[in-house]
Amino acid sequence: MVNAIFIIATGLGTAFLLGLLKDEWRTAAYGITLAALALMSWIAASWVAALAWGGAATVDIFTAGTEPPFAINLRMGLPEAVLTLLVNLASLLAAVYLRDTMFKQGRRAMAVLLIFAMALCGIILTRDLFNLFVFFELTVISTGGLILLSRDKRALGAGFKYLIASQVISILLLVGIIFSYHATGTLNIDGMASMSAQLLQGGSLAFFLMFIAIVAELKPFPANGWALDIYESAHPAFSAMLSAAAGSAALFAVDKLLLIGGTQWLPVATAIGIVSFIGANLFALAQNVDRRTLGYSSIAQIGLVLTVLGQRDILGDSYLYIAGGILLAHAISKAGLYWLSGLVEGRELTAWTALRGRPLLIFAFVTFLALLIGLPPFPGFYAKWDLIHTLAAQDRIMLLTLILFGALIEAGYLFRWFGYVIKREQTTERVACTPHKVAVVYGAVIAGWTAAYLWGNLSPHGNLLHTLPLLFALGFLLLEWLPVWIKNTIAIIGLVAWFILGFPDYDPLQLIFAAVILIGGALILLSSYHVQGRRIGFYPSAMLMYAGLAMLITADDSFSFFAAWESLTVGSYFLILRGKHSEPHALSYIIFSLGGAFLILAGFALASQGVMDFQLQALGQVTEPLSAWVFMLLAIGFMTKTAAIGVHIWLPGAHAEAETDVSPMVSGILLKAGLFGLFMLLMNMGKQQLYGIELTHVMLWIGALSALLGNLMAIFQEDAKRLLAYSSIGQMGYALFGLAMMNHLGWLMALMFVINHYIYKSMLFLSVGGIAKRTGTREMYRMGGLITLMPLSFIAVLIGIIAVSGVPPLSGFGGRWIFYNAIMTADHRLPMIIIFLAGPIAFLYLFRLIHTIFLGQLKDEHRRLKEAPFWLILPQMIYVACLLIFAVVPGMALRHVDSYLNQFFPNHGLNWEGLTITSSFGYWSPISIMLVIGTIFATVLAWLLFVNRKAQKVKQFNMVFAAERPYRPETTHYAWNFFAPYRKALGFLTQPLVTRFWEALTDLLHSLAELLRRFYCGNGQTYAIHLLGFVVVVYLLKVGL
Amino acid sequence: MKEELKKRVIKGPDGFEFEVDPLQDYYCEAPPTVQPAAYQKIVEKIFNWARSESIWILGFGTGCGAIEMRPLMTPRFDAYRFGVQWRPTPRQANLFIISGYLSTKTLKRAIRSYEQMQNPKYVIGLGSCTINGGMYWDSYNTIKRLDDYLPVDLYIAGCMPRPEALLAGFEEMKKIIRAGKAEGGNLYAENFDWYKANQKKVIHDWDMPEHSW
């Protein structure tokens, strides 16, 4: 094993060596620099390997051969090894990235870079306070040098401000060290730690000064104005190092210092950390410059790690795992993003649209964002899961809330940025693609995925990258070069195969969901055959969603459930974002979904009480006062997905703006995830009371209101897909209502809605999508009279609306019949009123849908339209067949579920004997109904055909128009604002109060950020005062008060 | 020809351009056909009886005589007891009462309404104006004899005839219908060209299809 001191020695030595070289030998100098950094990285890597897998023990190195305090002491343990590797690798990659700049600036720049890397390694390795100070000074000097590498004019000013701040910090640190030395007589950290009691008696100020100096080095909010200018104006490669390497090193220094301070100082670290995390994230929300955003995000992430450091008293063994996970994710992603920013010309966030032409770079971008946000399967996800669970177990609820809140804001602006990149108008600037720079970026991507794999392996919950569905989804990344039809076939086979594989293990409930998700998903995918080309990005996203869904229904423990939940959320976000105008809607979708997911996370965390391997069945054993809160958190989380009223505003846009074959996926299938979650929740937890209020009763009201308001809003839509989207809110309201009734038939009805809603909503979205494709518009009033041109679409919509409205003989009636029987035994009657009102309103929007599109007047420009593409029609016709079959023999699917539900609610089940289905109250014979109605209809039709066999077929203007004639189809088609009288009477109910509420909330956050921004005036002296003020305030809060 | 009836070139959503000819594309071009009576004489007799006892009048007052129809709905005359009632749309009406003078402009609308009625259909000319122009005999914009333009089954003379005369007219009409002689619809179909020629002679801006279905 090479001695760790050689890392420092190599850096230092090579830097001196470079001074000896001739100025002209640039290539040689550059080669030497790279070699030195590679050597340093190799040494660090070998230590990592030895410590992690080789079973080597932590080594202390004493330079003078004696024990401290008389010698300088370095330590190489696993964390040190990993961090030095990180620092050196980052520097090596930076050196590669900076090739051109290095050549221009010559050997001095290379020497500075080496010194920088060396100094950071020194900070990490040293166990000596004075050395720490020295290395910090070295860092500061080299930082100053490196800042000037930038082409940006502002870099000079930024460097100057940095020096001012650094000097303040250095002075504080030095004074602190002197005091401490005075108090303890040693400079060794471990020595001091053992004497910390003594130090703290007399010298808490001494420790404070050291501590605050190093914390200030982390650029905590709000004393960080100077740092942001660097992040913004320095060369991106350097910003990457500053954020990734220097930040990590400084954090490790804090970690070391906290050894001295002991548990007493942990809350201070926590407080500074969380304030930084939330404050910086808030700031980032108002930014539109990429590097500044990244700077704020760096500060936030470092703040988060600092918060985690502050929790080391409760984290125990998983301390390194959690802190390391977040830190590593931050370092890799931030370095990667800064490097990426070097490839992009413009500095606006929207300028990153330049990446769009390069799928691989987009993939890199997505990887970095996911790393940063902590999405599965990246380290941050595992770390956050463990962190939140530990916090919940230790009753640090406030902190938990704040962390989740900050994380949500962070996800908000990062996903907003991603939306810009994918959807905003592409800039004319090209990506500056020098191969070595791109290679560096890909290096970071590989590092990210490696870290994901490693963290997964280390996780006690199992590696997500070992789960087959997820791998299948990720596998599509490798198949992106194939044409659509091949990928589609593979996807369909995959879905069906997974269903067949899992078939024996599903219980009836899971079977229904699995059939809807997997078989249903395969059916919808049939329609994707109509797309030509390669459709890059579609299949990984779609399959990620399906993988999440498939894993969700088979999840046994809370971790796999949550991981599946996040996967399907992210996958569906990418899917929704593909729509033409879906940028804002996808954003609100992901924010609501992540908000919901965080509630679920918090709920699970509260429920588990520290048990990491928490089975979902154990939800039932959560005790009284806690259980209601757990229930509420989980229920709201799931209801976010079913778009219950109040958290529904993401749905209409997201579903309406999605692509033709995506809308049915996200509506017909994705919404069921929320229902499944609710099923799981209610099954395990049953009824819960909070302050005497029964929560299922509240859900009953929410369901009823969703049904009413969803339906009401649907009738006032002009956009066909929006109409269907609002209708989904209403339908999900019904299902929620059924569940919340907490009786046998209510659940059966909810399940019936799962099946029915999947079938008819997918069908309607497909046919409306096909029509929109042909007519080029989604505004219904622009269509009309399409029945003769698109008869198959018409049949699909006709069958669909009969089924939705619940008119016999189609399957929707079964749902209504079960509903009526269910409410007979329900405990609460008042919400029924709302449901009763909602029911007939469905007719209004359904009729409008079919009338304004297919009936009425055909428009000039649509006279030559053709039927929708075959691949869109095919699944619709299959759905029609399904609906008819399901209408005649509903028992096929339902009787098994019915008997399965007996274990939860033994009473009031249905009797499926013979042809007639009977309940405790009534009876219903689907086959008889179908036959009777069919016979009557056929007889009457035959009679009409007989008496009216010679009817003259006329055209659209051949009608009685008060002795006049119509002028234009546009003015004759009664379609716009179809229910004007209804709007007059009940329109006031559709005031967008909820939308306004959420808008006000986001506005508030934004204006808060704007307000705080004034604080950062760009003046170096002011920043120095901020810094001092920060120090004083922290001191007063901690010590003085 | 009105602007909206002229041919126009339209661009479809897929960018394909094509011509729309409103008169062909928006209106049915088929000429009216003669509708034979029921095959069985006796059936047709029953039908004719039913037709005579259920006279549905088109509620279209073409001239001043319309004012004389309103009292028929009142308690004083109560035409409903004779099986007579008014329908707001020609599709459902059997009897078209041309109530008085008919300007060429109204004639256009009257023709359209008449053609939109279903066979068998009947026309009553009410008042002298429909017979020979009446007091508008020298007017520049009213037609002088209705039967040149529409097949008339019955005239009720007078200027204006009183509601009683109308009731008497209905009774006459019933007799005609029962006798199977009220075949105006078929007459119109048989002599379609002749009627059209007459109509077009006075309607100078003919801007509708040959037959308004």
Next chain:
Amino acid sequence: MQTLYTKLKQLFKLGELTEQRQDLAFITVAQEQLRPLLLHLRDREGFTHLVLLTAVDWMEEGQFQLTYLLNDRAGARDIGLRVMLPRDSATMDSIHDIWPTAATYQRELREMFGIGFPDSPGVNDEFILEGWNDIPPYRRDFDTLKYSEENYSHRPDRETTDPAQHMKQQLYPDEG
């Protein structure tokens, strides 16, 4: 009325005043005086309502007479302004901007008399007649009987009787 006339006389060049009744009078004005006069009457004298705008064909004099009848609701009086136009190529300024309803009257006059009102909205659209193909029918040189005979088929043996004579003969045939 006379007082009004005297008052107006100071401001405008007016023709003679014809007092029809206590509350109705007509003034003849020159074509170019009309507009300011109308505005004055509307805004200062309370004649807020345009009752009608009509024309008379003085064929013999070769003139059209336009009559603008205004009503003062508060004062319960009407005033008619007469404007004489040359009959051939008769045109008049449109007043649709003063009273929007005037546009309809002007459209009618355009159709029935052939008086032009440039810039009046929709003035050339068909108003009552559809497909008219002769000189405007309200001009007195238009022979309506001739037109009717040429264009419409007449029922033969139509008799015309004087109603008074006819009824006398019907009711009292003895009296000769």
Next chain:
Amino acid sequence: MEFEWIKIPYSLLTLFIVINFGLLLTALIQKIGARVGRRHGIPIYQNYIDLIKNYAIRSSITHGFMFYLGPVFRLSGGVGLLLFVPTIYGSEMFSNLSFAGDLILALYFVFFGALGMALGAGESGHPHAAIGVSRGLSQMTAAELPFALAVFSVALQYQTLSVTDIVAAQQGGVLNWTLFTNPFAVTAAMFSFLGSMMRPPFDVVLAPQEIPIGPPTEYHSSYLALMQTNRVIFPVAKIVIYMNLFFGGAASWPVFFLKVFLIYMVSVFVGVAFPRFRVEQSIRWFLIWAMPLGILAIVLV
């Protein structure tokens, strides 16, 4: 309850009786309305003649497939509604096809005809048809609410959804009728009844002067005849439900005729006395006056 072939001729017999009864009943109602206006009104057999005449119209036009099917939907809806509900209590013969489903089936089957008719009217392309449908549907959503509440209340009261069982529970004296045992429900339902009978003040859907008779504006000859046939069956079928739920049902045909007539008369009384509501007015009316009664009914039961 099982299906037997004999039910088919029995049902046809019911249908035959009801069609004739309905033809006479509607004529009688019209005559009563005329008498209020001091007219004689139509002859009592006028509906038969009109029906024959309309079937006898020789020509017809069609606007398309759905236009053609609209009246078929309509009439099937009426006939089906009639046959899904037992007509005469205690009579196996006139229990019709009620083995197929209970009260809920009848409630939802009401919409079958309305929906089909609306679609057919829509294909005619006539704006008045669409306006009429828009009005009809709007008004229906509000009018159905009190009825749904009342039905729920009655079902709760008798703990069954079977029409036969509900009627059975009301036997044994007038005071056992739901009318007296659950007056709020009945009142709410009767308000709703007014709204569904297409008589004033809730007949703005048809509005002959404004949007010539609304949805059926393009229908004629045999289409119209089918709809007329439905017009005589449908109200009776609907009243049968009301009669069974609220007024003790009928154990014999004479009682049936009497009760149907009297219930029909409720809407006639209101109709001849009140002018027409606009749609938004009637929506408000139902929500303000009828819905609270319905709520009371389900809360108090």
